[in-house]
Amino acid sequence: MLERPALIVVAAAAVAAAIVWGRSARRLHRARDRIARLSSPGSEATRLAQSSFLKDLHATALYAVLAAAAVAEAVSRDDRIDYALFVLVIPVLISWRYGRVFLEHARLSERRAQLEQKAQEVLVQEALAPKRWSARLAPEEVPEVAGFDIGTLYRAGTGLMAGDFYDIYRTGRSRLAAVIGDVSGHGIEPSITAFQAKHLLRVFLRQYRDPGQALEELNVQLLGLRSEEFISICVVLFDTEVGTLRYASAGHPAAFLWHGGEVKSLPATGPLISLRDDAEYASREISLEPGDLALLYTDGLAEARSGEQLFGEDRIANLLRREPGSTPDVLCKLLMEAAEEFASDPLTDDTAILAVRRL
Numbered sequence: 001m002l003e004r005p006a007l008i009v010v011a012a013a014a015v016a017a018a019i020v021w022g023r024s025a026r027r028l029h030r031a032r033d034r035i036a037r038l039s040s041p042g043s044e045a046t047r048l049a050q051s052s053f054l055k056d057l058h059a060t061a062l063y064a065v066l067a068a069a070a071v072a073e074a075v076s077r078d079d080r081i082d083y084a085l086f087v088l089v090i091p092v093l094i095s096w097r098y099g100r101v102f103l104e105h106a107r108l109s110e111r112r113a114q115l116e117q118k119a120q121e122v123l124v125q126e127a128l129a130p131k132r133w134s135a136r137l138a139p140e141e142v143p144e145v146a147g148f149d150i151g152t153l154y155r156a157g158t159g160l161m162a163g164d165f166y167d168i169y170r171t172g173r174s175r176l177a178a179v180i181g182d183v184s185g186h187g188i189e190p191s192i193t194a195f196q197a198k199h200l201l202r203v204f205l206r207q208y209r210d211p212g213q214a215l216e217e218l219n220v221q222l223l224g225l226r227s228e229e230f231i232s233i234c235v236v237l238f239d240t241e242v243g244t245l246r247y248a249s250a251g252h253p254a255a256f257l258w259h260g261g262e263v264k265s266l267p268a269t270g271p272l273i274s275l276r277d278d279a280e281y282a283s284r285e286i287s288l289e290p291g292d293l294a295l296l297y298t299d300g301l302a303e304a305r306s307g308e309q310l311f312g313e314d315r316i317a318n319l320l321r322r323e324p325g326s327t328p329d330v331l332c333k334l335l336m337e338a339a340e341e342f343a344s345d346p347l348t349d350d351t352a353i354l355a356v357r358r359l
Contacts, residue, residue: 014067018060025056137165137194138352145176147240151328151355153336157300157348163190164298164352165198171205174241178356179205180296181233181252193229197222197273201233211235212248212269212283219250219273219281231273234266236294238358245288248281253302256317258293258324259286263317266294293328293357295320297335300351304339311339328355 032049039045138154150168163183171177179201183190200221204214215233222231232252238245249255251272257264270281297316304311319338323331332353340347 008071011067011070014063014070018063018067021056021060021063025053025060028053028056137191137198142168145170147359148176148238149328149357149359151330151332151353153329153332153351153353155300155336155347155351157350163194164300164350165194166296166352166354167198167202168354168356169202171237172209174239175209176238176240176356177205177211178236178238178294178296178354179233180255180298180352180354181231182298182300182350182352184230185228190229193222193231197231197233201235205235205237209237210248210283211237211246212281215248215250215270215273215281216279219277219279222274223277230275232268232299233273234296236266236296236356238288238294238356240288240358243288245286245292245294246283247286247294248283250279250281251275253297253299254313255297256295256320257286258291258295258320259289263320265313265317288358290358293320293324293331293355295331296354298350298352300347300349301335301339301353303349304343304347306342306344311342315342328357331355 028049032046032053035049036046138152140152140154142150142152144150145168152166154164154166163185164181165183166178166180168176168178179198181194181197183194183197197218201214201218204217205211208214208217215235218233230251232250234247234249234252234255236245236247236255245257247255247266248270249266249268250270251268254268255266257266264286266284269284271279273279295316302311302313302316315338316335319335320331323334326334332355335353336351339351
C-alpha cells in the first residue's frame with residue numbers, strides 16, 4: 001500500500017526528466033568523442049564539449065536519484081527511510097566538486113559567443129562593402145539638373161567589388177559633365193582606382209573646359225600607380241549656353257548620340273588611361289539641340305554573350321533608334337533587359353549605363 005501516493009507522481013516525472021537528460025548526455029558523449037578526434041588535445045572545443053556532456057550527465061543522475069528516493073519514500077512505512085533522502089547529497093557534492101570547472105567553461109562559452117558575434121559583424125561588413133563601394137562609384141540616385149533628364153542603371157557582376165563607375169555634375173553655370181568609366185580587373189584595388197579616377201576627373205573638368213585636356217591630366221596623375229590597371233573613360237560635356245556637346249574618350253566603347261533624327265557614334269579619341277605616358281586625347285564638338293540624348297555604357301553591356309556572338313554596339317544603337325522617345329530611365333532598363341534576354345548565360349561582368357537628354 002502506498003503511504004504517500006503523490007510521491008509516485010513526483011517519481012514518474014523525475015524518471016521522465018532523467019530519460020530526457022540521459023538521451024541528451026548520450027548524444028553529447030558522441031559529439032565530444034567526435035570533436036576530440038578532430039581537435040587537438042585540450043582544445044577549447046573539446047573542453048566545452050566535455051563540459052556540456054558532464055552537465056547533462058549530472059542532471060540525469062540527479063533526476064534518477066530523486067526518482068528512486070521518491071519511490072522509496074512513497075512505499076515505505078519505516079521512518080528511517082527518510083534517511084534515504086540523504087542520497088541526494090551525492091549530486092550536490094558533484095556540483096560542488098565541478099562547480100569551478102563549470103563556471104570556467106561558462107566564461108569560455110561567453111568569450112566564444114562574443115568572438116562569434118564579432119566574426120558575424122565582420123562578415124556582415126564584408127557583405128555590405130561591395131554595395132557601399134558601388135553606391136559611391138555608381139549611385140542609384142543622381143542629382144536632378146534643370147534642363148536635363150537623366151537615367152542611370154548599374155548591374156553588379158559576379159565579382160566582389162566593382163570597377164565600373166559613372167558621374168554627372170555641373171562644371172559651370174551652363175555646363176554639365178557626364179562621365180562613365182571602367183577599370184580593368186576585379187577586386188578592391190580596381191575599385192579604389194575607379195574612386196580616385198572619378199574624383200580626380202571632377203577636379204580636372206572644372207579646371208579645364210576641354211574634356212580631352214582633362215583626360216590628359218588624369219593620365220599623368222594615374223600613370224604608374226599600378227601598371228596592370230588600365231581605365232577606359234568617356235566624357236561628354238554639355239554646354240547649353242553655346243548649344244554644343246564636346247566629348248573625349250579614352251579607349252572606351254563608343255557612346256551614342258541621338259541628334260537630328262539619327263544616331264551618331266562617339267568613338268574613342270585616345271588610348272586607355274595609364275597605357276602610355278605620351279597619350280593625347282582629342283575632343284570633338286557637335287551642336288546640341290533640345291531633345292538630343294547621349295547614351296554611355298560600359299563594356300559589360302556590349303559584351304553580353306550568346307554562344308560566340310556578342311550583343312555588340314550595333315544592337316545598342318538599333319535599340320536607341322527604335323526607342324528615341326523613351327525617357328532615359330526607361331531606355332537604360334530596356335537596354336539591360338535586351339542584353340539579358342540575348343545572353344545565353346547570366347551576365348558576369350559589371351554593367352553601367354548612363355543616358356542624358358537635353359530638354
